[in-house]
Every structure is written in C-alpha cells, then in structure tokens.
Amino acid sequence: xxxxxxxxxxxxxxxxxxxxxxxxxxxxxxxxxxxxxxxxxxxxxxxxxxxxxxxxxxxxxxxxxxxxxxxxxxxxxxxxxxxxxxxxxxxxxxxxxxxxxxxxxxxxxxxxxxxxxxxxxxxxxxxxxxxxxxxxxxxxxxxxxxxxxxxxxxxxxxxxxxxxxxxxxxxxxxxxxxxxxxxxxxxxxxxxxxxxxxxxxxxxxxxxxxxxxxxxxxxxxxxxxxxxxxxxxxxxxxxxxxxxxxxxxxxxxxxxxxxxxxxxxxxxxxxxxxxxxxxxxxxxxxxxxxxxxxxxxxxxxxxxxxxxxxxxxxxxxxxxxxxxxxxxxxxxxxxxxxxxxxxxxxxxxxxxxxxxxxxxxxxxxxxxxxxxxxxxxxxxxxxxxxxxxxxxxxxxxxxxxxxxxxxxxxxxxxxxxxxxxxxxxxxxxxxxxxxxxxxxxxxxxxxxxxxxxxxxxxxxxxxxxxxxxxxxxxxxxxxxxxxxxxxxxxxxxxxxxxxxxxxxxxxxxxxxxxxxxxxxxxxxxxxxxxxxxxxxxxxxxxxxxxxxxxxx
Numbered sequence: 001x002x003x004x005x006x007x008x009x010x011x012x013x014x015x016x017x018x019x020x021x022x023x024x025x026x027x028x029x030x031x032x033x034x035x036x037x038x039x040x041x042x043x044x045x046x047x048x049x050x051x052x053x054x055x056x057x058x059x060x061x062x063x064x065x066x067x068x069x070x071x072x073x074x075x076x077x078x079x080x081x082x083x084x085x086x087x088x089x090x091x092x093x094x095x096x097x098x099x100x101x102x103x104x105x106x107x108x109x110x111x112x113x114x115x116x117x118x119x120x121x122x123x124x125x126x127x128x129x130x131x132x133x134x135x136x137x138x139x140x141x142x143x144x145x146x147x148x149x150x151x152x153x154x155x156x157x158x159x160x161x162x163x164x165x166x167x168x169x170x171x172x173x174x175x176x177x178x179x180x181x182x183x184x185x186x187x188x189x190x191x192x193x194x195x196x197x198x199x200x201x202x203x204x205x206x207x208x209x210x211x212x213x214x215x216x217x218x219x220x221x222x223x224x225x226x227x228x229x230x231x232x233x234x235x236x237x238x239x240x241x242x243x244x245x246x247x248x249x250x251x252x253x254x255x256x257x258x259x260x261x262x263x264x265x266x267x268x269x270x271x272x273x274x275x276x277x278x279x280x281x282x283x284x285x286x287x288x289x290x291x292x293x294x295x296x297x298x299x300x301x302x303x304x305x306x307x308x309x310x311x312x313x314x315x316x317x318x319x320x321x322x323x324x325x326x327x328x329x330x331x332x333x334x335x336x337x338x339x340x341x342x343x344x345x346x347x348x349x350x351x352x353x354x355x356x357x358x359x360x361x362x363x364x365x366x367x368x369x370x371x372x373x374x375x376x377x378x379x380x381x382x383x384x385x386x387x388x389x390x391x392x393x394x395x396x397x398x399x400x401x402x403x404x405x406x407x408x409x410x411x412x413x414x415x416x417x418x419x420x421x422x423x424x425x426x427x428x429x430x431x432x433x434x435x436x437x438x439x440x441x442x443x444x445x446x447x448x449x450x451x452x453x454x455x456x457x458x459x460x461x462x463x464x465x466x467x468x469x470x471x472x473x474x475x476x477x478x479x480x481x482x483x484x485x486x487x488x489x490x491x492x493x494x495x496x497x498x499x500x501x502x503x504x505x506x507x508x509x510x511x512x513x514x515x516x517x518x519x520x521x522x523x524x525x526x527x528x529x530x531x532x533x534x535x536x537x538x539x540x541x542x543x544x545x546x547x548x549x550x551x552x
Contacts, residue, residue, distance in 0.1 A: 278334035327358030329407030358408030438489030456534030468492035
C-alpha cells in the first residue's frame, strides 16, 4: 500500500459556497451578479471572453473543464437548483448560454470551482471543442477502460459500525436433510442413483440367500441402502464433531455417489489435531461394525434382520478399511500427511507425500481391483476374464481410481492455494479513492480522481460520511459526451455492512469476507474507522490467479 496518498476531505465548506458565491479571486460576488441587479455587466478586463450570442457575460472559470460534445448544451432543468443570488432576483430572459453551469449541480459542494461553480457551456450555435487525446505514453485515465494498475491511498471518513461480516450464505448442494450440530446435511442427486444400484445388487444377493422373499427383497434392499448411508453420515458426523471441537468451521456435509464428505473450511493448526480429525471417522465406522456384529449375534441367522445386520457390519468394515488406505483424499492419507508434517515440520511436505501416495493408490485400484475380483480373493468364486462381470468390475475400478486420483490432485492444489493465500492482503490491493457528493457530475468526479492519481470514487453525504461506491463497470459504460450530465451517485452501489472490509485482512479471512457479500467494490477501513480506500473484486481475482500461477 502506498502510504503517500493523502486523505481527500468530502463535503468541506459546503454551506459557505452554497450561501455566498465567490469569484475566482475569492471576493464576494453575490451582489455583482448580473442576475442579481438585473443589469448587464461588461466582461472582466483579464482573460479571453468566450463567444456568446447575447445576454450578460460570466467570467470564465479557471482550471480544466470537461467539454460537452454532443447533445443538449444545458442539463435538464430539474437537475439544477437556483443559487441564492438567482433566487432573490427575477430570472433573466431565456438564453441557452445562461441556463447551465457547465454540469455543476447543487450537490457538488465538496470542492467548489471558481466563478459561479462551473464554466458556462458554449452556446448552441458554437461547435463544441474537441477533447485533447491522451498521450500514448501516459496511462489511460480512470474511467476510460478497466485498468490493471491500482494506485493505493486513503480517503477520509468515519463510517459507523464498520465491521466485516462473519456470516456466510447457505452453501447448497442438494436436498437439505437437517442441521445436526448446526451443520447443514445435503443429499446430492447422485445419491439416488447409487441407492438404486445398491438396491438392485443387494436384491440379487438376497434372491440366493432368502429366495422366499420374492419381490419384497427389493424393499429390504432399499432399506439396506438407506441404513448404509446412515452409517456413512455417522462417519462424517464424527469428523464434524472433531472439527467443531478444534474450532474449525464446517461448511456442510454432503452425501454423494461414493459416500460422503465433510467440508471443513480451515486447516488444523497442529499435526496432532490433523491426525485425530482424520482418524475419528474410520474409528466410528469400526465401532458401528462392532455394534452390528453384536446385534447379529442376538438374532436368528438366515432371517431378514440377520442378513441386514451382517450386510451392515461388512459394509462398515469395508468403509473403515478403504478410508484407512494411506493416500489423499482418504482419511488414511490425511493421517499420513499429519505424520510427515510432524517429522518435517512442514505441512506442505506432508501434503505432497500423501497426494503422491494417493495417486499411486489410484493406479493400484485401477489394475488390482479387477484382478482380485476375478481371482476370487474377495470371497467370490474365481471367474474367467471376459463377460459382463469383468466389464462391471473394470468400470467400478475406473470410477474409484478416478475419484482417488482427482482428490489427490485437488489436495495438492488446495495446499498450494493455502501457501500463497497470505500474499493476498487487503492493504496492498486497495485503490486510492476520492470522495464526491452524490450530484457531482461524472466528468468532474473523474477529473478529480485523475488529478489525485486515484482509481475509485466514494460517494459521501454533506457531513463527509461514506454512503456508496461508484461502480467502475458503470463508469466505463457511460459515453464521454454524456458524462457532464450524469451524476456520479447514480452509478453507485449503496454501502452495506458486508461491503466494509478491514485493511488488516489477508489470505483466507479476506476471501471469506468477500464471499459472504458478493460485490464489485468494497470500502476498506482502518481499525479506527478511517477510510483507507476501495478494494476491487477484479483486483483480488487477478492477484489470486497470479499467486496460483507462481511456482513453489
């Protein structure tokens, strides 16, 4: 952040300039106005006189003015309120040269210009002057097109209650089933597909074990599919409870095609907590398998309850064993990551090791699972290669291998992301801003911003309090010839509490605040409440992409 930027006061001296218009030398001109005494005054001795058709002459204003190009030479009547001197005297004869004030309106009080508040526009008969083209060597002025560079600085203000939000919007992701421990549980649409597959496969098994059930076996199979995913939900709740115990936020639990996932938003602070967080899921699956085994001992074998309990015991054992495999994204991979993290002291080293083991595991599943199935090592009779069963086993192995490989790659990308996230700091990404009143013409607002080297506009009230942010995308959409007649505030977005961002935020905390309240610009404030500048979401996105593209 460039600390050299000076605060730009907003709304200062509004009452003085509103009640007593001053000339370019600061002298009181309230009684000398042609409109006030009804007499035509000669032009001043100094400076060139702008051409006009008839009527009194107004001294020219000093400093650059936004030249009108096409369209009417005066702003609409309702956009301009008479000044005190004009209101106290009968209005002069209508003259296009005297109707307007160069686009300056009553609300433009924070930085009055010399003369009567703005240079008179040229009469309708005079051709408008052409704007000077910008130099090819100079950067494009603010408002001409979206820019990558962003000068930083501060504007002044004192917003009340400027605190970043802590609440996030609902994540979604399927059918909401409930909120155990305050965490939403969703069932993804893909679950219904796997429920149908489990019902069909388990129903075929029941036909051999309990042939007397007939068609009712599919109802029993559907009950098994629901009970199995209830066990998966308990597995995920174990992760969730441990994460909440370690004060790690959990975004949601989602039941998907191949099991479930607990979306924990932050990383464990220590390798010990990481190991515990990963181990509690398989541990609870083993506990459930033991409970179902004890229940199976209490019922008659060969009955519907006995078959269901046996199936649930075996399925929970398989869930625990599969998740204990030492490769990301499985729980065993997170346990391996914690061990390597503890040995090396670097969480990134643990992630890289566990992710590559996970990729090797994916290749092993792709090749090994069909071989084990065909050889009878998983309990079935040995089968010859070829046929529908071989194709089904190969397809299942390919899906599992793809999930593991993709999960390992995502774990690596997330680790790199967390490693580069601290480079995203609100203070260094903030743009310099200048305050403007709501009714300030857009052309004048941009002139002030470019003079100050700023790239953002903050709409303030007469007391200097920030009320809205002018959207850069809306500025670019206004043609040059319309900018003197468009109020800057009409292109602004009203400030909400979620659009106030602390200048001290960085990394994942900064992204959480921005995700909580999507907007194109945010007002960055100091801890004292003073405005630091404006943060553009586009600047954050560019910095994020640049950080992710940087090699480790």
